[in-house]
Amino acid sequence: MHAWPASEVPALPGKGRDLRIHDTATGGRVTLAPGPVARIYVCGITPYDATHMGHAATYNAFDLVQRVWLDTKRQVHYVQNVTDVDDPLLERALRDGIDWVGLAERETALFREDMTALRMLPPQHYIGAVEAIPGIVPLVERLRDSGAAYELDGDIYFSVEADPHFGQVSNYDTELMRHLSAERGGDPDRPGKKNPLDPMLWMAAREGEPSWDGGSLGPGRPGWHIECVAIALDHLGMGFDVQGGGSDLIFPHHEMGASHAQTLTGEFPMAKAYVHAGMVALHGEKMSKSKGNLVFVSKLRRDGVDPAAIRLALLSHRYRDDWEWTDQVLETAVERLGRWRAAVSRPDGPSADALVEELREALSDDLDTPTALAAVDRWAELQTAGGGTDESAPGLVSRAVDALLGVAL
Incomplete structure (x- = not known):
């Protein structure tokens, strides 16, 4: 599966700083100091609907992580998946009377268009769950054969008790884990499971649903968590720098993925930092496909909204915070973009080194x-007041805003 084209990242004078970022697993900030190549895995979309602001906010956060690393003169090895077969996708295709493969391809293509418009840097490896199945099956077999997984009516489940570190990503208590498991695709009440929290690794073929050759597992399709584990281990290995996604992935997805990988390899942790973006709400409720309260990037673009303004709207909120999308948020971003573009269009201005x-x-x-945007606002105000004669300043500001914030002026 191919990603989207990369926008050029301007080089800036000097060198950036190492990133201090909040790690969900420890509950505090960690300083990330990768080697020459920083490694990041960000969980991708299940392509049954277009890119909404919640998606955009998440991918914007991890685009910034990449830009900070690039500014430190490192290379970035970025991997992202596409869950192109899963229950929500199959249910939407059935509801709409369309082929599930065609639905996945259509929405993935639209996602690529949105990411390109928003100047999100693409992953080096963009891998669909379907194409990852040949690598998933051996991992499930290894877990089963080692006693870390078991069969239940043809399905294969991972035993969370096989990982002594289970629970150390979310640090949630059992009651909350069980509640979130039921809410987010798990089946804690299924009879016969060793532990209600045990997640499915391989779903045996169901009538009327797609399935693939699972070798000794029998025909079926992979569970959600093992998909990302197989892709991450194949392309990044253990101990990569950042595992990223929205805060709704903390449990069960990232917790279970870490346990799968740690049990398979005997190494800990899977990632040096677990980083999660906040949720975006609309009319007081989290944007979600199930509720249908969505603001789509593609719809805003069709309505003539500059993608740079959409990006500024996202940047106006701290990535970890939950926040609400409103017309005013977008109007403020459009006005800010206009001020900044007017400021850098002049032939000279106040020094931009600081x-x-x-x-x-x-x-x-x-x-x-928010602090970064305020700093550019102050420079633009000085520029408007005629506060400098540095001919290189407008160009440097334009390059810096592009390189570090991903906003083309």
């Missing part, structure tokens, strides 16, 4: 984008 360092410091401090 601004570049302010942006670097703000972003290295747990991706503090």
Whole structure:
């Protein structure tokens, strides 16, 4: 599966700072100091609907992580999956009377278009669950053969008790885990399971649903968590720098994925930092496909909204915070974009050297984008007041905003 084209990231004078970021597993900030190549895995979409603001906010956060690393003169090895077969996708295709493969291809293509428009840097490896199945089956077989997984009516379940570190990503109590498991695709009440929290690794073929050759597992399709584990281990290995996604993935997805990988390899942890973006609400409720309270990137683009303004709207909120999308959020972003573009269109202006360092410091401090935007606002105000004669300043500001914030002026 191919990703989307990369926008050029301008080089800036000097060198950026190492990223200090909140780690869900420890509950505090960690300083990430990768080697020459930083490794990041971000969980991708289940393509049964278009890209909404919740998606965009999540991928914007991890685009910033990449930009901070690139500014430190590192390379970035970024991997993302597409869950192109899963119950929600099959249910939507059945509801709409369309082929599930065609639905997945259509929505994945639209996602690529949205990511390109928003100048999100693409992954080096963009892998669909279906194409990952040949690598998933041996992992499930290994877990089963080692006693870390078991069969129940043809389905294969992972035993969470096989991982001594289970629970150390979310740090949730059992009651909350069980509630979230039921809410987010698990089946804690299924009779016969060794532990209600045990997640499915391989679903035996169901009548009327797609299935693949599972070798000794029999025909079926993979569970949600093992999909990401197989892709991450194949392309990044254990101990990669950041496992990323929305905060709704903390449990069960990232918790279970970590346990799968740690049990398979005997190594801990799967990732050096578990980083999660907050949820975006509309009319007081989290945006979700099930509720249908969505603001789509593609719809805004069709309505003539500049993608740079959409990105500024996302940047106006700290990535870890839950926040609400409103017309005012977008209007403020459109006005800000206009001010910034007017400021950099002049032939000279106040020196921008200090601004570049302010942006670097703000972003290295747990991706503090509101502080970064405020710094550019101040420079634009000085520019409007005629506060400088540095001919290189407007160009440097434009390059810095592009390189570090992903906003093309």
